[in-house]
Amino acid sequence: MILARVTGTLVATQKNRKLEGAKLLIVQPLTLEDTPRGPELLAVDGVGAGVHEKVLIVLEGRAASDAIGKKAAPVDAAIVGIVDTVDLP
């Protein structure tokens, strides 16, 4: 799993039927110092996250599919948590 920040929302009418009802968010992966790392991703939202929030993303198909309560949905990234704090002693 990775940490990322939600930067935007996306609208797509024509999509795979397993994605109907799923919220698609644009997220920017972060380093532990909260700086952007690598390209943006699109993730389905399983927890009701919003723009600007720091989130936990799972990058695996089955887990991502489970996160939106679907079986075998064609997704590879899902938001599975909203991060309160990250402690790095």
Add this chain to the structure above:
Amino acid sequence: MQLGRVVGNVVLTMKNDTLDGVKLLLVQPMSSAREPFGRVIVAADSVGAGIGEDVFFVRGKEASFPFYPTEVPADAGIVGIVDSWHIG
């Protein structure tokens, strides 16, 4: 998933039988600022996308899920056509 733009298509005569009827498109991954990044990839299309359209695609074995029960040997697949997005 990632944002991308369809920039072309690929035609194959000799191919794996399970790829029969599957449209293969060239997709340039891009950022939300429409800046291209990385290499153009070949993706299996299951939503009827066309050249010039903004799409989002999935990587990995999930790319074959839209074709279930046919097990299409694809590692990238277009799963949606983007209407719009909003940053911030």
